[in-house]
Amino acid sequence: MRTFAAGYRLQFRVIRSDPDYLMPLATIPLFAVVFLAIVRHAGRDDLTEYALLAPVLIALWQLSLTVAGEIIADDRWQGTLEPAIAAPASFPTLVVGRVLAVTSVALVAFVEVWAVGAGLFGVSVEFHHPVAFVLAVGATALAMSGTALIMAALFVVTRSARTFQNSLSYPFYVLGGILVPVSFLPEWVQPASSAVFLSWSADLLRDSLAPAAVDNLAYRLAMVVVLGAAGFAVGRLTLERILRRVRRTGEVGLA
């Protein structure tokens, strides 16, 4: 836990000195304009919440994945990756703490999106189930950080991971149903969507904004957390295996 907290604190300091980490947040108001324009031009005001939530999920996803990769790349560039790996503290736990710090800051996207909605389109969102909403946001942030560890593992082993990092956006926005519910996808895709925590998060967040009662809240929250934990487990296992290998071959700074 101390390693996790240290990583969390460290990343806040890094962000203060290098705001580039938060760059994707600059695009979020524009995404909000795009999505709101689409649904309102079509006269579908009932989809306003969908249009407002999607940019927030995009922000969380982009920041988590980008930062997880950049942490490794930057540490390697600065020559601090080797000492960090050699330290007795768990490196995967440190990375998750750092990613969660950025994910926490990414929640600023809520403010951006709400400002665009109210300022440009005159729409506001009513939180019909605030407790469910807050719990869903927390579980999503945790799951994002856990999943991002897989990307960190890839960055240790290969520099070309950036090519794939760029490709992990829209496929997961589709599978995760961040704007269009999974039920609109072809049937053969839907089982894959169920394995993506984003699909559970997006549905739960949307339901928590709707007037109707939120069904199966505990189960759906648990699914987000379990899938995030599975991502963390896979990431941790991969990362530890890769670290053992690059320590042996002396390729930590060179892979």
Next chain:
Amino acid sequence: MTALATTVNVMHHAFRAGLADYRAIFTWKSWLAGWMVRVIAQVAFFALIGERLGDDQKTFYLLVGNSILIAAVTGIFSLNMTTGERWAGTLPLLVASPSSPILVFSARGSYLAADGALSALAALFIAGPLFGMELPWPRVLAVVPLTAVVGLASYCFGTFLAGIVFRFRSINGLVVLTVTVLLMAACGVNVPLSYYPEALEWFSRVLPVTNGLLAIRGVLDGADTATILGNAALEAAVAVGWMTLALASFNRLASRGRRDGSLDYGA
């Protein structure tokens, strides 16, 4: 060697260097499994919004707009070139050489315009039928050169922006990210230009994508040839305009960098 032959020689070598860059980034496998999967998913994401709206015409509108946007996004990536040269330490050498840096940059990144057009067309011709959109044959062939013009115009715009951020490399990534989403928001990609205030409509007309996309929509909707050619000519004029501005900004900023020795140390 005549001046023209020298220019062609420089551009030829710059183009080959660009291709080598590209091969270092992508193999054909990673291009297909990484880049193209993302491209198709991006177009499908927006087409699915149309399905959610329950309107086929909206689905096709979003599908066409976001397919063609891919050409622009790739073209805008030319912004990364100056930063890449700077990190590699080759920018001062490039500026010190007797050739104009703009010649090198315009040739070196031209593969981006070609790649963008190819990706956009692949997206349209794959995602279109997947969502049940009819592509009128043989009229749809006219979309190919029009998409190339959009890719070129975006590349020229990206090269102009590269000149602007020449001395401020720290904002390079920010400019790439925001400009690509700005084009998505303002150029009639997702909603007609008439949805926005008139001033924004005029602004979007000088951006890449807008006019070319209108021409492409005209081809697919069976508009008259004069309208299509008019919009295509406007897109080409936008390309020429941005490249002219790129020439001006690059040379001025390069001269300033030579004078104050800041080429390696810009913020």
